[in-house]
Amino acid sequence: xxxxxxVGKHYPxxxxxxxxxxxxxxxxxxTCALIGPSGCxxxxxxxxxxxxxxxxxxxxxxxxxxxxxxxxxxxRRGIGYVIQGTGLFPHLxxxxxxxxxxxxxxxxxxxxxxxxxAMLGLVGLDPALFRDRRPASLSGGxxxxxxxxxxxxxxxxxxxMDEPFAAVDxxxxxxxxxxxxxxxxxLRKTVILVTHDLDEAIRMGDTVAVMRDGRLVQHxxxxxxxxxxxxxxxxxxxxxDRALRRLTLLTAAAACRSGERPPEGAPEVPAEAxxxxxxxxxxxxxxxxxxxxxxxxxxxxxxxxxxxxALAAGLPDPSGAVxxxxxxx
Amino acid sequence: xxxxxxxxxxxxxxxxxxxxxxxxxxxxxLLIAAGIGLPLGIALTRQPRLAGPVVALVNTLRTIPSLALxxxxxxxxxxxxxxxxxxxxxxxxxxxxxxxxxxLGGVPSDIVDAARGxxxxxxxxxxxxxxxxxxxxxxxGLRSAAVQIVAAATLxxxxxxxxxxxxxxxxMGLLDTPQLVAGALAVAAMAGAAELGFGWAExxxxxxxxxxxx
Ligand SMILES: Nc1ncnc2c1ncn2[C@@H]1O[C@H](COP(=O)(O)OP(=O)(O)O)[C@@H](O)[C@H]1O
Ligand SMILES: [Mg+2]
Numbered sequence: 155x156x157x158x159x160x161v162g163k164h165y166p167x168x169x170x171x172x173x174x175x176x177x178x179x180x181x182x183x184x185t186c187a188l189i190g191p192s193g194c195x196x197x198x199x200x201x202x203x204x205x206x207x208x209x210x211x212x213x214x215x216x217x218x219x220x221x222x223x224x225x226x227x228x229x230r231r232g233i234g235y236v237i238q239g240t241g242l243f244p245h246l247x248x249x250x251x252x253x254x255x256x257x258x259x260x261x262x263x264x265x266x267x268x269x270x271x272a273m274l275g276l277v278g279l280d281p282a283l284f285r286d287r288r289p290a291s292l293s294g295g296x297x298x299x300x301x302x303x304x305x306x307x308x309x310x311x312x313x314x315m316d317e318p319f320a321a322v323d324x325x326x327x328x329x330x331x332x333x334x335x336x337x338x339x340x341l342r343k344t345v346i347l348v349t350h351d352l353d354e355a356i357r358m359g360d361t362v363a364v365m366r367d368g369r370l371v372q373h374x375x376x377x378x379x380x381x382x383x384x385x386x387x388x389x390x391x392x393x394x395d396r397a398l399r400r401l402t403l404l405t406a407a408a409a410c411r412s413g414e415r416p417p418e419g420a421p422e423v424p425a426e427a428x429x430x431x432x433x434x435x436x437x438x439x440x441x442x443x444x445x446x447x448x449x450x451x452x453x454x455x456x457x458x459x460x461x462x463x464a465l466a467a468g469l470p471d472p473s474g475a476v477x478x479x480x481x482x483x
Numbered sequence: 484x485x486x487x488x489x490x491x492x493x494x495x496x497x498x499x500x501x502x503x504x505x506x507x508x509x510x511x512x513l514l515i516a517a518g519i520g521l522p523l524g525i526a527l528t529r530q531p532r533l534a535g536p537v538v539a540l541v542n543t544l545r546t547i548p549s550l551a552l553x554x555x556x557x558x559x560x561x562x563x564x565x566x567x568x569x570x571x572x573x574x575x576x577x578x579x580x581x582x583x584x585x586x587l588g589g590v591p592s593d594i595v596d597a598a599r600g601x602x603x604x605x606x607x608x609x610x611x612x613x614x615x616x617x618x619x620x621x622x623x624g625l626r627s628a629a630v631q632i633v634a635a636a637t638l639x640x641x642x643x644x645x646x647x648x649x650x651x652x653x654x655m656g657l658l659d660t661p662q663l664v665a666g667a668l669a670v671a672a673m674a675g676a677a678e679l680g681f682g683w684a685e686x687x688x689x690x691x692x693x694x695x696x697x
Contacts, residue, residue: 204600206596206599206600227602227603227604228602229602230599230600230601230602231601231602232602235597235600235601237593237596237597237600238593239591239593240593240597241591241593241594241596241597241598241600242594242597243594243597243598243611243612244594244616244692245615245616245691245692254601254603255601255602258601258602258603258607288693290693304601305601314600
């Protein structure tokens with residue numbers, strides 16, 4: 155759990171605060187994607203959580219403890235930290251990099267070695283092939299995987315990531331976003347992910363927090379933010395195609411009327427496909443409805459254009475297609 | 484050439500004594516220059532406000548010719564080893580100090596940020612990350628300081644500091660060309676050895692940073 159209470163940062167000499175009284179609650183095991191235009195204070199907010207920047211005001215609670223009262227060096231050993239350029243140590247091997255925090259914590263050699271291999275395996279790098287290599291000999295994506303392995307090595311409950319995949323090529327970025335999201339969910343890490351990439355925020359965030367000029371303007375589930383932007387700024391930031399983006403968050407299975415027999419000759423769509431894909435098939439075929447299939451002998455239900463429309467317009471959703479989670483602060 | 488060999492054969496003791504003096508003078512001066520320049524350079528990278536004035540001062544120091552530096556020592560400290568060492572330290576200090584600052588300043592800030600973010604204490608960031616990454620540049624500074632000091636130590640003879648300069652000045656005074664050449668060659672050899680030794684250390688430190696582990 156991470157809680158920010160009225161947190162602000164006024165850099166000396168700056169005309170106005172970089173971060174201006176933010177309240178933010180990130181539930182245990184959830185990822186919050188912190189998004190907003192460049193210079194709006196995302197990085198400053200993130201770095202106050204591990205005290206790389208001292209807050210000017212407010213309180214930050216991580217896993218029940220007030221970080222402003224903690225020893226910053228010890229605090230940081232319990233908080234994973236991943237940055238854009240990876241910041242891997244070029245003079246150490248991959249294993250040496252991943253072992254950074256366990257070494258600081260004084261683990262014995264055997265435990266560190268086992269942990270390094272487990273971490274490399276976790277992020278999809280064969281320990282036998284990568285353990286002894288230097289960061290300079292890795293691809294951008296591989297380096298970022300090592301960066302994540304290093305941040306997770308001592309099993310911190312909380313992870314801070316600042317534009318971690320911004321320097322990775324698009325294909326590898328998509329793969330990394332999926333794999334890392336899956337890992338973070340499985341390990342139940344509480345995460346703040348700073349990004350300026352809306353797709354990344356939607357893909358990786360359980361919640362999305364939108365910032366503007368040092369203030370938090372909206373914090374909600376991605377589908378909610380896309381369906382109901384808090385103001386004109388958020389709406390513009392999300393773009394005019396936000397209704398289409400929102401469809402990527404919903405599956406055909408969740409939106410279809412199950413059990414209903416599709417019309418004769420209706421095109422098929424896999425149950426796990428997104429509504430954006432379903433809509434594309436509908437538009438491409440000219441049909442009014444799709445047969446939702448899951449590999450079984452009969453279609454599981456019918457997905458109509460009207461149903462997608464109703465969902466996209468943010469109408470009450472009879473099928474409960476959008477997963478409900480506890481209310482957010 | 485034959486004269487040179489004959490001179491060397493005839494004066495092994497003199498060569499050994501002046502060589503010992505020259506090595507002691509240079510080694511001690513380099514050690515002190517490093518002992519001042521390294522910590523001062525580290526401290527100044529942590530106090531950027533003081534760095535500017537100090538760098539300006541050190542650059543001025545650099546423009547003073549080595550002979551002038553030695554002669555300035557005469558009225559201040561008299562003659563002998565001590566004033567020679569002080570002058571040579573001042574002579575070698577700029578290279579050590581400026582390269583220490585340049586080396587530390589050249590460490591990518593995101594690597595330092597990551598180190599702090601993982602929970603390394605300030606001294607650990609310095610010892611485990613900054614100094615290893617700055618090592619090639621710092622060693623290059625020590626290398627040029629060593630070569631400069633060994634060469635300048637030749638002049639120590641003018642304020643009674645001894646060393647190979649004795650051979651050269653005696654050779655000139657007595658018009659003894661073999662002795663003169665022997666002294667000059669000895670200085671060149673010692674400077675070359677310093678160059679090679681530190682150059683090797685510099686290459687090792689650079690290789691540690693390369694894509695493959697040494
Ligand atoms: N160390 C600093 N000193 C002074 N101003 C800073 C510093 N770091 C950031 N700022 C300013 O604070 C504002 C927010 O910066 P930042 O948190 O990096 O934004 P973001 O990560 O959203 O791009 C910007 O106007 C930036 O110029
Ligand atoms: Mg930023």
